[in-house]
Amino acid sequence: MIDQALLTVQDLEVEFASKGALGRNKHVVKAVNGVSFSINKGDTFGIVGESGSGKTTTALAIMRLVKATKGKVSLGDMVLTDLHGEALRRARRQFQMVFQDPFSSLNPRLRARDVVAEPLAMLDRSNKDNARELEEVFAQVGLRPEQMDLFPHQFSGGQRQRIALARALVTRPELIVCDEPVSALDVAIQAQILNLLKRIQRDLDVTYLFISHDLGVVQYICDWIAVMYLGQIVEVAPRASLFSYPLHPYTLSLLSAVPSASPGTKAWKAITLKGEPPSLINLPTGCIFADRCPVMQPECQKSPPALQELSDGRRVACHFVEEKEGTVQNTLTGGLEMINVLT
Amino acid sequence: MSVLKVDHLCVDYRSRAGHIRLVDDISFDIQPNKTLAIVGESGCGKSMTALAMMRLLPDGATITKGVITLEGDSLTDLPEAQMRDIRGASMSMIFQEPMTSLNPVFSVGEQIAEVLRLHTDLDKQQIREKVQALIRSVGISDAGQRSSAYPHELSGGMRQRIMIAMALACSPKVLIADEPTTALDVTVQAQIFSLLRDLQARTSTAIVLITHDMGVVAEMADDIIVMYAGRLAERGSVETVLSRPAHPYTRGLIDCVPHLQLGSNISHKSVTEIPGVVPALETIGAGCPFASRCGLSEERCEAAMPELSEVRPSHQVACWNYQET
Known part of the structure; x- marks a missing residue:
């Protein structure tokens, strides 16, 4: 599986220092402790575990949103952990993220169109060229063009998660990191988003890193699954064998x-x-x-x-x-x- | 002999914009030592029904019709002072998020003691002993130390155990649990459920369990009612309703979740979406509120609300063309 791996994570460690009162009782917490795995292109790789097991921190370290203390993360030929400044910013179009709570991950002051266009603006693209791309990505996530001018509060939870997904998709990334993308949604809506994620993967050949605590959801959507406990992987297996x-x-x-x-x-x-x-x-x-x-x-x-x-x-x-x-x-x-x- | 009976309950919400019916003609009863699950999406009136039973409805919402009786005595027109004696004593409730329902500035032992001070004649020493016994009974070791802890010093699972200890302090006849494990990990959820089952076996408490998880229903409940847009869609025993759901909404709720399958013969069927969302309650007309999302919907569904009818003994459904399954 190594030869066609899109994302490779080697020996990833993330440490947080926690300080007691007056700087005393300092100790270091290893939230992620020697995690290694790789994801093949077009696959969905799930990470499960209880809260505090380091699932989200692993995802954030891969996204370069928290600092990895040790280890190497590479996406294709790019070593993400070596990138800095402008190079990192340019690389970000290749890996995007969808967060758990669509009520707090969308800027309430921006219209849906602008929420989704923001990553393009970051890539120095003028707004004029965007219109067609925006319409396309809205259609891909199942939203109507006239909904582009509404504000986040005018959408339901499921629709908001579609907007968050459109924002992740608009730069045409190779990897999308989904951190509990359906756990804040109502049961009946979860299925809509899960099936949408599957359809998008089939159509666009995008790779997912999927974080969840819901084992039924993970079984439904993931090809490989890693089980984390206290910052370490205790088992990694293909879906059929694990379950x-x-x-x-x-x-x-x-x-x-x-x-x-x-x-x-x-x-x-x-x-x-x-x-x-x-x-x-x-x-x-x-x-x-x-x-x-x-x-x-x-x-x-x-x-x-x-x-x-x-x-x-x-x-x-x-x-x-x-x-x-x-x-x-x-x-x-x-x-x-x-x-x-x-x- | 049922301990709690809810008879044709209606809850209305009045505001300047008009009034809407949050709970529409809900009836059920519950026996000692049994667990009733109330299931539905958010906005279907599950929590409102529970709050109406506790007479804790938010401002603007009132019980406009129907009677709730606890062991034969009506709660619906009880003066607030007497209702206060019942809450926490014969009926108590645990909520979804134990962090927000505990007071952050008092130790958990103090909060359990408050219930006992209000509802019993125990003296200081007896209360202290009872608090520790209660903390031990919900599976927390070193009760002495834990009772002086503040909510923020405890984990989510531990806080929910404290909530349960508090709710059970006066051995209530009825315990209402509103999504008690939604905020917790599966391993902790399993612990809380086995705790609730043990306590029920010991005290014969009737449990009303509000949930959206059919797995939880199967694991915990004897009977189930399915609510949609404030109305009763289906009710019956858990075994019947889960294996032979008659209402398209119930079937939708079961099929829309990827249930974990264990073992080697895993079927790869895809989950079926229920299209759309629960309609805004003020837009509901005379017809069946589920009609707009229902695959079986036809003209009469839009025209009139179907009555609750018997599918088989103690299994009822409100649907014009339910399918015999």
Whole structure:
């Protein structure tokens, strides 16, 4: 998969320093800690995890909206982490972002047309040449031309998210980073936006990095999925393998916590994780998930597991994942049948 | 024997621009130890129904018709002073965002104690013990220390547990939970639900659960009512309604969400959109409010609102041409 990768993230780290009163008790929080992945052109790559797991910070670091402390992000031949000033500004047309809350991400004083045209203006384009492009991009997101002159408050949440998407699309980027693009929308509207994202990808061959906490949505839209916990990736897998055969106990717990709409069809019983993720300030010395792991073993608290790569490109950070003669299993949680016994 | 009965409830909102009906002729009842889910998009009147039950409607909104009875006693025309004795004692409510519903300047223990001071005759020492017992009962360890914490020192899940402890302080007959886990992570949501189930098993509290998540409905509720634009679209047992939805709106709500599928045989069907949005309530005419978004809509749907009719015993739907499924 490396040869056709559009976005490559290597060993990304983002640190925040937090200061106590009078500058005392300084400590450093690693919000993103050694994250590596790559996304093929035209694919959708999802990142899931609980709040505080570093999903959004990873996205912002890729967008160069927060500073990466370490690591390298490249988009095609461009090394984004090396760009500065004017070069970075020019490069931005290649990677755009859609935010979670369309009520706060659109300037209330600008008409829809101007909201969408703003990125073009940043690229020193005069307004005259824009008209045709704007009409085209409005049509692509399913808005009518006469709606271009309305203000954001005159639109519903779903329509506002369409405007945000049009703004991201107007520079014809290769990568769009979507940070929880449907979680602020009403259930019935979410489907409209998800199907729109899919259609746009099919028509324009754009690549998505898709951040979400909703596993149903991620399953619907993503080709590859990374599961993050406390700033690190604990498992990365193609959609089909992740949902049929989660290898990391955290992935398993996360999937089993989602309530199922059709009673009796759930593949396994819910494992209720105890407590909440520990603080990023005092990370455990062993496996970061050990404290909450339903199948924790003594050695988990001693040494952190490496993110080992399996033959199909899938990666898992658990001491107990074994690959033998073409089959892979977690010796603690086993296959699906064993999981049923376990819970 | 139902503990709470809502009978032909109507809530109107009056402003200078005119008046609109927020809740239109809603009836249901709920038994002890059972959970009723109220489902619909935002603006469908779910929260208004809940607030009407608690008599906490915002300014301008009033109950104009119908009766709400708690164990046979009418709440609708109770004087405010008596209603205050009921709130937090026999009926209590938890809200979506635990940060905004807790007072930031008092410790959480103090806020739980306030409920007990208002509704019980316990003395200081007894209240202190009861507060700690309540905090422990919602699964928080080191209750002594946690009771002196302020809301901002606690995580979202922990705050929601405190809200639940507060709501359950006087063992209410009815607990109304308005989207109690929408702001929380799935793992914490699972914890809160298992907590609510345990508490219900212990206290036989009837729970009214407002949600938009059919997964939550399937997991938690016994009965369901589906509301659309302030009206009842469908009601019945969760099992029947989720597996054989009769109203096109209910079907839409189930099919518009990409439900997580686990295991190896995952179907790749696409989610079906419900086109458009909930209409503004002042624009609703005589017909079915869902007609403009409905795939089955025909002339009579625009002309008149269908009555609630029986699909099968204890499964009712308000639709002219519901499909027998």
